[in-house]
Amino acid sequence: MDRTAELKAKIERLQKKKSALLTQSRLLQDFVTLAKSSAKEQILTAILQKTLDLTAELTKAETGSLFLLDPDGVVRDCILTRGPRQAKECLDLTGTVLEGGLAGWVMRNNRIGLITDTEKDDRWLNLPGQPYTVRSAMAVPISRDNELLGILTLLHSQPGVFHQGTADVMEVTAGQLGLALESAKLYSKLNEYSRALDAELEKGKQIQKEFLPRELPHPAGWDIAACFHAARQVSGDFYDAFLLPNGCLAVVVGDVCDKGIGSALFMALIRSLIRVFTGKISLSGVSISAGDRPAAEAMDVEVGTALGAVTLTSEYIAQEHGDQGMFATLCLGIINLETGELAYVNAGHLPLLIIGESGVRAALNVTGPSVGMAPGLKFRSAVARIDPGEILLGYTDGVTEALSPDAALYTQQRFLAFLEKPFSSALELIEGVKTDLFSHVKNAPQSDDITMIAVHRQKPAK
Incomplete structure (x- = not known):
């Protein structure tokens, strides 16, 4: 029992x-x-x-x-x-x-x-x-x-x-x-934390947009277009275009290492430093030059401006923020709008491309290391020329390395092949590349930031 x-x-x-x-x-x-x-x-x-x-x-x-x-x-x-x-x-x-x-x-x-x-x-x-x-x-x-x-x-x-x-x-x-x-x-x-973080990142995204040009310059005889698609809420890619006190046009495209908030902060800092060190300081239409500039036709001035701005930016990042291990690749070009002459520094970035009626005429290759990697870095400047009808194109690796749903790269070869067709404006080129690029990407998640800026020298009216 x-x-x-x-x-x-x-x-x-x-x-x-x-x-x-x-x-x-x-x-x-x-x-x-x-x-x-x-x-x-x-x-x-x-x-x-x-x-x-x-x-x-x-x-x-x-x-x-x-x-x-x-x-x-x-x-x-x-x-x-x-x-x-x-x-x-x-x-x-x-x-x-x-x-x-x-x-x-x-x-x-x-x-x-x-x-x-x-x-x-x-x-x-x-x-x-x-x-x-x-x-x-x-x-x-x-x-x-x-x-x-x-x-x-x-x-x-x-x-x-x-x-x-x-x-x-x-x-x-x-x-x-x-x-x-x-x-x-x-x-x-x-x-709950994730939603709060998303809200903060969205704020960061909106703030970061303010660091990109609200409106691109419209110099006579030239047209400019750009696109920017971040892979995340905030990005390390950036572009800029602004007129200098001497009448030249500065064009910048860059890519800060890594992604996310840290790279976005450095993107904002580097863009600001480039503007300061090229002598472009403006507020409410008031422009203050960082010293008297010689006449725009003196090519050595543009060379010196580009070289000095990149060198000083790199030195500041390395000295003040070197312990963060952050650096950036960038191209800075100074264009004489009267002659089409271009002085540039390519700090470890993809080549700027000069595109004519039958495709890429010139690739403006690297002239120095990435910005901010170490104190005392040496950079070189170089010169080129944008002829009437040609387009200067800057871009980041998010373009050529964009992935399709089956993880196939867009590739540099496809990109250059697309550029062989004639384009009548900077906007037509940017929109054309975007269409071709996103037809490749389809619905695949974006793996990297996509940034392009194009500057077209118009042919004189007959």
């Missing part, structure tokens, strides 16, 4: 454990489903509701509530079997119940509270205007690693529905509920 009783007790324990594990399994399945869905923001509320529904089903409860607590014991959320409460309603309810009701008793004693008949137990509080009759009640603490995560309260309109056996089942189940609630709580917090 003792053996029979022992086996019966063992079976009961196993049945309780099975019920608990099944409940946990269903909760975790729902958690995974919700995590994969578009309703991630509501995952915590959904898991709380599911927890309450499953335990009500397990214990035959008619109604119930679930209070989610923060580490200080303050109610963070409140769910009823008939749906979530409004914030004020929840606070009014929990303030009363946690101070003097069954849930408050459980919170203070950290153990299951069982009431077989509410009319005979002073731990039960009948709330004013309560829309349902309660005769059986049970409140269960849900904990994880000794932290009280929440209090589950189950109710029935008839006395004696909940008993010690029900309490035993819920005691075993509570541990499994704790795991599911903790997972949902952590995921909800992570999702």
Whole structure:
């Protein structure tokens, strides 16, 4: 007989454990489903509701509530079997119940509270205007690693529905509920942080846009176009075009190493330094030159401006921010708008291209190392000429290394082949490359920033 009783007790324990594990399994399945869905923001509320529904089903409860607590014991959320409460309603309810009701008793004693008949137990509080009759009640603490995560309260309109056996089942189940609630709580917090980070990055994206030219110059006899597509919210690519006090046009394209916030900050710094060191300091239409400039036709002036600006920018980055390990490739060109003469420095960047009617006529190759890699770097300048009808094109490696859905590169070869056709304006070239490039990329995620700037010297009117 003792053996029979022992086996019966063992079976009961196993049945309780099975019920608990099944409940946990269903909760975790729902958690995974919700995590994969578009309703991630509501995952915590959904898991709380599911927890309450499953335990009500397990214990035959008619109604119930679930209070989610923060580490200080303050109610963070409140769910009823008939749906979530409004914030004020929840606070009014929990303030009363946690101070003097069954849930408050459980919170203070950290153990299951069982009431077989509410009319005979002073731990039960009948709330004013309560829309349902309660005769059986049970409140269960849900904990994880000794932290009280929440209090589950189950109710029935008839006395004696909940008993010690029900309490035993819920005691075993509570541990499994704790795991599911903790997972949902952590995921909800992570999702909250992720949304906050996305919002900050979006702000950063808008701020970064302000560092790119709002409007490109429109010098007589020339037209300029550019495009910029960041792979992330913020980018390390940049371009610029601005008129100098001596009447020349400065054109810049660059790519800061790495991606993300750090590269975006350095992009803004480098762009600003280039403007300062070329002598372009302007505010509200007022231009201040960094020293008197000789006449625009003196080619050595443009050479000196380009070389000096890149050298000083590199030295500043290396001396002031060298411990960050950040550097950038860039091309700076100074164009004499009267003659088409171009002085440039290519600091480790892809060649600037001069494009004629039948394709690339000249590639302006590297004349020095990347900017900011170390103090004391030496750069060289070089000169070229943009003839009427030709286009100067600067771009970053996000163009040639753009990936298709099957991970095939756009390639330098395809890029150069596309440039063999004639273009009547800078905008036509930029838009044409974009169309061809994105027909290759299709719906593949963008792997790198894509940046181009084109400067077209128009043919004189006949």
